[in-house]
Amino acid sequence: xxxxxxxxxxxxxxxxRRDTIRKWHSHLMLVLCIGxxxxxxxxxxxxxxxxxxxxxxxxxYDLLTKRQYFQYFAGGGIANALWGSVLIVGTASLIGxxxxxxxxxxxxxxxxxxxxxxxxxxxxxxxxxxxxxIGLFAYGVIVVWTxxxxxxxxxxxxxxxxxxIVTRTTEEALHLxxxxxxxxxxxLGLPRWRVTGSVVLRAAKGGLLTGSLLGxxxxxxxxxxxxxxxxxxxxxxxxxxxxxxxxxxxxxxxATSGIHAAEVRAWGAATVLLLxxxxxxxxxxxxxxxxxxx
Amino acid sequence: xVDPAVGxxxxxxxxxxxxxxxxxxxxxxxxxxxxxVLSDIDLDxxxxxxxxxxxxxxxxxxxxxxTVNRMHELVxxxxxxxxxxxxxxxxxxxxxxxxAVRRRIGMVFQKPNPFPTMSVGGxxxxxxxxxxxxxxxxxxxxxEKALRQAALWDEVKDGLDQPGVALSGGQQxxxxxxxxxxxxxxxxxxxxPCSALDPIATSKIEDLITELKERLTIIMxxxxxxxxxxxxxxxxxxxxxxxxxxxxxxxxxxxxxxxxTEKYVTGRFG
Ligand SMILES: Nc1ncnc2c1ncn2[C@@H]1O[C@H](COP(=O)(O)OP(=O)(O)OP(=O)(O)O)[C@@H](O)[C@H]1O
Ligand SMILES: [Mg+2]
Numbered sequence: 001x002x003x004x005x006x007x008x009x010x011x012x013x014x015x016x017r018r019d020t021i022r023k024w025h026s027h028l029m030l031v032l033c034i035g036x037x038x039x040x041x042x043x044x045x046x047x048x049x050x051x052x053x054x055x056x057x058x059x060x061y062d063l064l065t066k067r068q069y070f071q072y073f074a075g076g077g078i079a080n081a082l083w084g085s086v087l088i089v090g091t092a093s094l095i096g097x098x099x100x101x102x103x104x105x106x107x108x109x110x111x112x113x114x115x116x117x118x119x120x121x122x123x124x125x126x127x128x129x130x131x132x133x134i135g136l137f138a139y140g141v142i143v144v145w146t147x148x149x150x151x152x153x154x155x156x157x158x159x160x161x162x163x164x165i166v167t168r169t170t171e172e173a174l175h176l177x178x179x180x181x182x183x184x185x186x187x188l189g190l191p192r193w194r195v196t197g198s199v200v201l202r203a204a205k206g207g208l209l210t211g212s213l214l215g216x217x218x219x220x221x222x223x224x225x226x227x228x229x230x231x232x233x234x235x236x237x238x239x240x241x242x243x244x245x246x247x248x249x250x251x252x253x254x255a256t257s258g259i260h261a262a263e264v265r266a267w268g269a270a271t272v273l274l275l276x277x278x279x280x281x282x283x284x285x286x287x288x289x290x291x292x293x294x
Numbered sequence: 295x296v297d298p299a300v301g302x303x304x305x306x307x308x309x310x311x312x313x314x315x316x317x318x319x320x321x322x323x324x325x326x327x328x329x330x331v332l333s334d335i336d337l338d339x340x341x342x343x344x345x346x347x348x349x350x351x352x353x354x355x356x357x358x359x360x361t362v363n364r365m366h367e368l369v370x371x372x373x374x375x376x377x378x379x380x381x382x383x384x385x386x387x388x389x390x391x392x393x394a395v396r397r398r399i400g401m402v403f404q405k406p407n408p409f410p411t412m413s414v415g416g417x418x419x420x421x422x423x424x425x426x427x428x429x430x431x432x433x434x435x436x437x438e439k440a441l442r443q444a445a446l447w448d449e450v451k452d453g454l455d456q457p458g459v460a461l462s463g464g465q466q467x468x469x470x471x472x473x474x475x476x477x478x479x480x481x482x483x484x485x486x487p488c489s490a491l492d493p494i495a496t497s498k499i500e501d502l503i504t505e506l507k508e509r510l511t512i513i514m515x516x517x518x519x520x521x522x523x524x525x526x527x528x529x530x531x532x533x534x535x536x537x538x539x540x541x542x543x544x545x546x547x548x549x550x551x552x553x554x555t556e557k558y559v560t561g562r563f564g
Contacts, residue, residue, distance in 0.1 A: 112370060113471070180407040188421040188477060189363060189397025198424050203410045 007120050048274070055271030063268045068234040070246065071262040072253070078269045080236045084151065084244035087237055088230065089220050091155035096162030096219075097212055103163065104170025111171075119167075127164035134160050135225030142229070149231025152240040157225035162215050169211025173204040210284050217280040221273060223248035247273045316481060316511040317362060322376035324357050324366055331357050332535045335376070339528070343505055344512040345528030346543065348519070350563065353533045355496045355515040362513065363399035364392040397425075400474035404486040406466035408458035408473070415454035417469055421477035428563065436476050443509075444472035445502050464495025471502065479548035484505065484514040488521065500525050519559060523547055531555045 062077050069076030103123070106118055126134075138157035141150055177200050185195035201208070231243030232253060247269045254266025317339040324332040331354045339345050347355045360366040361374050364385060377384050385395045408417050416423075418437045427433060437454070441447040446468040450461070456467055467487060474482060484503070488496040503512055503525050516522050522529050522543060529546040531554075533536045539546060539555045550556045557563050 111388075177410075178407070180403060180405060181409060183365065183368075183403065184407045184409065184473075185424075186368060187363065187396055187401035187403075188424075188473065189393055189395075190421065190424050191393050194424050199409055199420075202412075205411070 005031075020227065051267070051270050051274055055267040055274075058264050058268035059271060063265070064272075067236060068250065069261075070234065071257055071259050074261040074264075076265070078247065078250050078265055080234065081247050081250040081269060082272065083236050084230065084233075085220065085246040085248070087151050087240075087244065088154045088226070089158060089216065091151065091240060092158035092162055093212075093216055093220055095155065096159035097166055097215070099159075100166025100215070101170050101208065101212075102164045103167040104174065105196060105201070107167065107171045108174035109200065114205060123164040125169045126160070127168060130224075131157075131161060131176070133229070135228040136172075136224060138205055139145055139228045144270075146241075148245045149229060150241050151244045153229035153239050154226045154244070154246070157229050158219040158222060161222065161225065162219050164247070165215040165218060166211060169214065170208055171222055173207025173211055174200060176207060177203045190241040206287060210288055213280050213284050213287075217277045220280075222249060223252050227252065247276075274289040295546070314341045315339065316380065317513070318377070318379040319362075320377040320379070322358075322361060322374070322378065324354070324361055324375075325371075325373045326357075326369065327371040330535065332361070335537050337530060337537060337540055339511065339513060341511050342507055342509075343527040344507045345513060346522035346529045347513065347515045347532060348517070348522055348529060348558070350539075350558070351517075351534035353532045355532055356485050358532065359401075359485060359515055360382075362483055363396050363401055365396070365401065368391070384559055397421075397477055398479055399481045399483065400407050400477065400489050401483040402467070402470050402474055402485070405490050406463060406470050408461075408466055408469055410457075410459055412458055413455045413512050414450050414458050414469060416462065417458040418472045418476050425477070437472075440472040440476035443475050443506065444468045445498060445505075446472055462495070464498060466513035467491060467495070467499060468502065472497075479510060481511045481513065484512065486515050486517060489517065496521070519547070519561075531558060533558070536560060 024025035060077075062075065063079075064077060064082065065079050066075075066077035067080040068078060097200060103119060107120060107123075110116075111119065135157045138153050138160065142153035142156050146153070182195055182200060185199045186192070190199075226246050226249055229245060230249065232245050232249050233243040234245065250269040251266045251273065254262040254264075254269070257263065258264075315338045317337075319335055319337040321340070322332060322335040323330060335358065347358060349355055357366060362380075362385075366372050366374055374386065376386075380395075380399065381556075384390070385392075409420060412420060415434075415437050418440050419433045422433060422436055427436075438447060438451075441450060446465060449465060450456075450469075451491055458466065461469060467490070471484075471487075488499050491499065501519065503514065507510060507527075514526065526543045528540065529541040529543040531546060531550075531552075533554055539550055539552045541550075546555060547559050550559065
């Protein structure tokens with residue numbers, strides 16, 4: 001079938017020198033951009049590669065189920081550190097997430113004027129605080145006060161880090177809920193707290209979950225605050241009052257020990273740490289893209 | 295100070311014959327911060343009628359209806375003075391609970407705004423359920439009744455579990471009307487309910503309004519003169535925050551007493 005007359009010179013064909021230069025210019029920019037991305041990716045990929053190259057062979061049933069041995073001895077595992085990480089980060093989440101979510105709700109739904117500005121200011125400052133300072137704060141408050149290192153001291157430090165992260169992500173997630181939805185609820189004769197609890201929070205639950213998971217993975221990978229608070233025991237922590245190790249602690253100690261057996265365990269711990277953090281971040285991706293589809 | 299050209303005309307004599315006044319507005323003023331957007335509005339709105347509010351953009355139509363269910367004060371810095379009397383009770387009297395007022399005076403907005411995470415049925419039931427009604431049978435019956443009143447039942451009865459936001463724009467707007475009706479309001483405020491809809495969806499909503507005024511009082515903001523002429527028994531013309539004229543719709547469109555009104559309804563405006 002004919003699409004009409006197609007004779008003559010097509011005015012859309014670019015022939016001028018200027019157009020040619022422009023085309024090359026745009027090709028060049030594209031190549032430069034791709035190059036920059038590759039350069040940025042190289043260190044990232046080589047970290048992943050190196051951790052898995054050294055760490056995957058170290059992964060074994062024993063590594064995941066046995067407790068640490070004294071660092072000069074080969075064998076043993078990192079199960080006590082894994083348990084410590086779960087206990088510390090879990091406790092920190094139980095303390096930090098409710099506070100962060102409530103603070104985020106306050107900022108988004110009720111936060112106007114000076115008190116909110118103060119809360120927002122502190123959330124920003126604390127979110128950017130060097131984590132070692134927060135660790136020293138926990139040391140000064142909990143360790144000095146109780147007289148010993150403990151899971152709780154570490155969890156306290158991590159919860160102090162977690163609160164501002166969760167506060168801001170919660171506030172952002174709630175801001176994504178359009179005001180028209182709040183108005184709809186209020187116009188039905190629902191009290192404000194009901195609209196917040198049953199309509200707004202419900203609409204934002206994907207965002208809240210994402211923010212909480214990101215906060216969790218962020219504190220899961222923290223080392224500095226734990227170095228000065230948990231004491232680094234080789235045994236399973238028996239409770240919040242006990243000393244403990246953590247995955248990051250094992251990595252730090254092993255990597256700086258110069259002892260082969262400890263280094264192997266450190267690579268193993270680093271691999272487990274990386275896998276956990278990757279798993280969390282990938283599930284966040286999946287959750288957010290699912291939500292975007294709807 | 296009242297500009298003579300913009301002199302507010304008080305209630306038309308014909309209205310006094312209307313037996314019952316549902317909403318009586320007296321000396322109403324409203325502000326956003328220091329900016330006054332309504333000045334000294336007096337209006338007696340009859341029960342079981344459809345009343346249209348017309349006027350150029352920014353003249354205060356939305357603000358006016360939002361003072362009738364105490365939504366205006368939710369905007370930060372917004373303030374109201376004067377009286378809005380519903381069935382003889384001043385809704386701005388001290389001690390009156392705005393939440394209780396809104397339960398009796400429903401509102402539908404310009405853009406359909408179903409609750410995003412709720413199903414069609416969930417949206418309609420929301421007002422009752424979140425106010426503590428737990429009985430499934432009661433909720434189901436209320437959902438069906440409201441959807442029938444909103445002329446949406448036949449289209450959604452097999453998909454009550456679908457998300458409300460999956461409906462078409464016109465269906466969403468009727469869903470929002472059903473949601474407002476389910477809590478049993480006596481007055482329904484509609485702020486340009488058809489401005490986001492196509493002509494077919496618009497005429498469905500107009501038919502619906504005509505049916506609904508058998509049961510409740512309808513106050514509707516519209517930019518569409520034909521729409522006001524088609525569905526409203528009474529029409530109020532607002533200009534720069536002042537009530538210019540209020541009368542039976544026919545008179546507003548055929549024999550307005552104010553020059554401004556005539557200019558506006560004939561489209562010879564500014
Ligand atoms: N949230 C607000 N803050 C400050 N001023 C506002 C706010 N909302 C509306 N106004 C102002 O109040 C006046 C009346 O607004 P309103 O929304 O009631 O007008 P309207 O007649 O509904 O207009 P439209 O036909 O465009 O919807 C306008 O001048 C507007 O600029
Ligand atoms: Mg408006």
